[in-house]
Every structure is written in structure tokens, then in C-alpha cells.
Amino acid sequence: MTRSPATPLPPPKARRRLRETAALTQTQLAERVGVTPATxxxxxxxxxxxxxxxxxxxxxxxxxxAEEETVQAPEPEPKLEPEAKPQPQPQPEPEPEPKLEPEAKPQPQPQPEPEPESKLEPEAKPQPQPEPQPEAKPQPQPQPVAAPEPVALTPAQAFDALYAFSAPALVRQTFLLTGRREQARESVERAFQAAWEHWPEVARDRDPVGWVRATAYEYALSPWQRLRPRHRHPEPPPADPGDRTLLNTLLRLPPRHRRTLVLYDGVGLDLPETAAETEASTPATANRLLRAREAVAGRLPALADPQVLHRRLAELASNERLRAAEPPTVRRGGERRARLRTRAAIAFTVALIGTTALTVRTAPTHYEPPVSPGQAVRGVPQRVAPGALSDEELELRQKLRDQVQDGPQRLSPRLE
Structure with missing residues (x-):
């Protein structure tokens, strides 16, 4: 053994054996000593x-x-006692007995001796072996605990669940904004179709119902709705005179005030949430709410109390029989609309490419300067048809004819 001036060390093989006996890894032992696993x-x-x-x-x-190993060593030794159980005192067995007596000092006591014998008797009889069966029985018991795990829904199932949960209430709320039943239903359907197109974003949103509600309100209050032919034909008002008066009062409010009043007193959102959904500051939202309440209370003094106003808005929305379409119908309608837009975009792109190719094919390859427009020239006598010659013209013609047209006299000039 390698020894140091302070504490001896066992051989390298013994060091590894002690570590493996203690069920320690090199990393764990290194952490306890304060070194690296490589060391x-x-x-x-x-x-x-x-x-x-x-x-x-x-x-x-x-x-x-090593001390822990020596303490744990006598544990397997009492298992050798079944060899001493048949105590007919055979000659080969009394030799190990004096070795075990000094190590196991509690043997002189009479009471602990029957206990290990009784414990070892079922271990010495391997024939029945009922022990592995009860050990296997508790294993399936914890499995039902892990069984109630949440089942992952498909995107279509999650969309249908969201639609079935929130669509009826959203249609009633949108009716308070528009006063038109068909427009409220169409606005909610369009909002859910947009949610299905952006489902990954909506599914991760903290408030998917708020996402759909904001989209439905924006579509319902769009100024382009006034250009539709349907807007020119009013729908029948509610049958109850009180509901009719309240609905007319709401429709007379500005769209922003009406939306703020419906969200705060109708839906039940708090002021910051209402401000966030209407994309306004909290003071501006509070001002709109106060003005809307004053306008409603000025025409209907009984609704000055916010609690009464909230109850009446809920009654007005509930009295109307507003039904929403089935979730698969809305999903298929959104998918059909998306396919039409995709095909229209593809057709437009193909037409643009064809027009570009035709232009490239027929365009000139060189520059041709344009012809300047004609301009009238003044000061030049007009050309006239030939007529009778004057005396001067006749004399000149005769002179030209009389003179020689060729010869040396035409090549050498001379003085006249």
C-alpha cells in the first residue's frame, strides 16, 4: 500500500473498487474531494x-x-445461518461458527436468534415463490395515475370548442352595436374565419375570445357597411317598446362610445381591458364611457345606475333569438374564401407575367427618334404651274442655246 506521511492510500485498483462498491461515479467522488473527474x-x-x-x-x-463496506459486510453473512439451521452438529459446519460468533455479538441473546431463523425460513424455500407476484401487482397501480393526462386536441377540434363556447354570446353583443341581426351574425362568422386563418397565433393568445371579439366589432362597425344594399333596408325592431327605445338610444351614440359602453357595461370588462381592446388610452376610454352613460341616462333616466344598465343590456341581447352557424360550416366557409383569394392571386400573377412577357417580346430593340411635327415656312413664293415665258426668259434661253456648251472655252476663263 502507498503510504503518505499523514494518511495511507490503498492501491489504485482498491480505490476504484471502493468507489464502485459505494455506488459513486467519478464525477460525484470528484465533487466530494474538490477536484475534476479527470483527476x-x-x-x-x-x-x-x-x-x-x-x-x-x-x-x-x-x-x-472502506468502513461503510465493512459495516455492510455482515449483512450477507447472516444469510449463511440457514446452513447452520440443520443443527445436527455436522463436523464441517462448527468451524465457521466460532468465526461468526465474535463478529455477531448479539447471538448470545436468546431472542434475536429465532427472528432471523423465521425470516430466513421463507427465503430458504424457493418452491412457492409468491414474492415476485405481489411485487408485480403494485407496478400497474401507479399507471392509472398517469392515465388522466390531457388529451391533445386537433386544431379543428380546438376551433370548434372555442366557437361553440363564445359564438352565441358574441352574436348577441354585436347586435347591440349594429342593431341588425344578420349583420351581427355575419360579423362574428367573418371574425371566426379570420381566426381560423391565423389559428397558430390565436391558439397561443392569452385571450382568444377577446381576439375574435375585437375582430368582429371592427368588421361590424366598419363604415363600408353603409355601402351595402342590405344596409338600405332596415330590419324589424324589437317587439318590446322598452327594448326598442334602448336599442335606438344605443344606435344614436357614436360608434366609439357605443363600443366602449357595450364592452364595459355589457360584457363586463374593466377599464384597462376596455381601453386595450378599443386601442385608446385609459383616460380617453373613461371619458367615452361617461359621455355614453350621460347620453343613455338623459333619454332613459331609469338606466342611470350602472347595475341596472348592465342588466337591461343583457336582457335586450337575450330577448332576441340570434343563432350562430355550426362550427364546421364556418370553417369550410373560411377555407373556401381563402382558396378563392389564393386562386385570384395566382391568376393575377399569371396575367402580370404574361403581360410582361408580351411587352418584352414586342418592344423595339433600338431607339427610333420620333418624327418632329411639320411647321409652316413663310416667305417662300408659292409654286405655280409652268406658263408662257416672258421676254427676258426667252432672251436668256436663246442666249444659253447659242453659246457652246462644251469645249475649251468653257474650261479656260477669259475676259470679255
Whole structure:
């Protein structure tokens, strides 16, 4: 054994054996000693030897592991007692007995002796072996605990659940904004179709119902709705005179005030949430709410109390029989609309490409300057048809004819 001035160390193989007996990894042992796993690997292979404080800590840890091994060693030894159970006192067996007596000091007591014998008797009879069966029975018991895991819904199932949960209420709320039943239903359907097109975004949203509600309100209050032929034909008002008066009062409010009043007193949102959904500041939202309440209370003094106003808005929305379409119908309508838009975009792109190709094919390859427009020239006598010659013209013609047209006289000039 390698010894140091302070504490001895076992051989490298014994070091590794002690670590493996204690069920420790090299990383765990390195953390306890305060070194790296590579250092422990070198110590166990014998390449290096610890020194200084690391040696003392390593030696003390190995000593502790060796003591734990010696303490755990007598545990398998009492299992040898069944060999001593048939106590007919055979000659080969009394030899190990004196070795076991000094190690197991509690043997002189009469009481502990029957206990290990009774415990070892079922272990010595391997024939029945009922023990593995009860051990296997508790294993399936924890499985039902993990069974109630939430089942993952498909996107279509999640959309249908959201639509079935919130669509009826959204149609009633949108009716308070528009006063038109068909327009409220169409606005909610369009909002859910937009939600289905952007489903990954809506599914991760903290408030998917708020996302759909904001989209439905924007579509219902769009000024382009006034240009539709349907807007020119009013729908029948509610049958109850009180509901009719309240609905007319709401429709007389500005769209922003009406939306703020419906969200705060109708839906029940708080002021910050109402401000966030209407894309306004909190003071501006509070001002709109106060003005809307004053306008409603000025025409209907009984609704000055916010609680009464909330109850009347709920009654007005509930008295109307507003039905929403089925979720698959809305989904298919949104998918059909998306396909039409995609096909229209593809057709437009193809037409643009064809027009560009035709232009490239027929365009000139060189520059041709344009012809300047004609301009009238003044000061030039007009051309006239030939007529009778004057005396001067006749004399000139005769002179030209009389003179020689060729010859040396035409090549050498002379003085006249």
C-alpha cells in the first residue's frame, strides 16, 4: 500500500473498487474531494498520486468508504445461518461458527436468534415463490395515475370548442352595436374565419375570445357597411317598446362610445381591458364611457345606475333569438374564401407575367427618334404651274442655246 506521511492510500485498483462498491461515479467522488473527474480517473489508474490537502481529503473519503463496506459486510453473512439451521452438529459446519460468533455479538441473546431463523425460513424455500407476484401487482397501480393526462386536441377540434363556447354570446353583443341581426351574425362568422386563418397565433393568445371579439366589432362597425344594399333596408325592431327605445338610444351614440359602453357595461370588462381592446388610452376610454352613460341616462333616466344598465343590456341581447352557424360550416366557409383569394392571386400573377412577357417580346430593340411635327415656312413664293415665258426668259434661253456648251472655252476663263 502507498503510504503518505499523514494518511495511507490503498492501491489504485482498491480505490476504484471502493468507489464502485459505494455506488459513486467519478464525477460525484470528484465533487466530494474538490477536484475534476479527470483527476480522479488518473488517481484510480495509478498515473498520478494525490498530494497535499487533496491527498488527505481523498484518503479520508476512501477510509470512510472502506468502513461503510465493512459495516455492510455482515449483512450477507447472516444469510449463511440457514446452513447452520440443520443443527445436527455436522463436523464441517462448527468451524465457521466460532468465526461468526465474535463478529455477531448479539447471538448470545436468546431472542434475536429465532427472528432471523423465521425470516430466513421463507427465503430458504424457493418452491412457492409468491414474492415476485405481489411485487408485480403494485407496478400497474401507479399507471392509472398517469392515465388522466390531457388529451391533445386537433386544431379543428380546438376551433370548434372555442366557437361553440363564445359564438352565441358574441352574436348577441354585436347586435347591440349594429342593431341588425344578420349583420351581427355575419360579423362574428367573418371574425371566426379570420381566426381560423391565423389559428397558430390565436391558439397561443392569452385571450382568444377577446381576439375574435375585437375582430368582429371592427368588421361590424366598419363604415363600408353603409355601402351595402342590405344596409338600405332596415330590419324589424324589437317587439318590446322598452327594448326598442334602448336599442335606438344605443344606435344614436357614436360608434366609439357605443363600443366602449357595450364592452364595459355589457360584457363586463374593466377599464384597462376596455381601453386595450378599443386601442385608446385609459383616460380617453373613461371619458367615452361617461359621455355614453350621460347620453343613455338623459333619454332613459331609469338606466342611470350602472347595475341596472348592465342588466337591461343583457336582457335586450337575450330577448332576441340570434343563432350562430355550426362550427364546421364556418370553417369550410373560411377555407373556401381563402382558396378563392389564393386562386385570384395566382391568376393575377399569371396575367402580370404574361403581360410582361408580351411587352418584352414586342418592344423595339433600338431607339427610333420620333418624327418632329411639320411647321409652316413663310416667305417662300408659292409654286405655280409652268406658263408662257416672258421676254427676258426667252432672251436668256436663246442666249444659253447659242453659246457652246462644251469645249475649251468653257474650261479656260477669259475676259470679255
Amino acid at each position: 480522479v480517473r488518473a488517481w484510480e489508474s495509478g498515473r498520478t498520486t494525490p498530494r497535499g490537502r487533496k491527498r488527505e481529503a481523498y484518503a479520508k473519503l476512501l477510509k470512510t468508504l
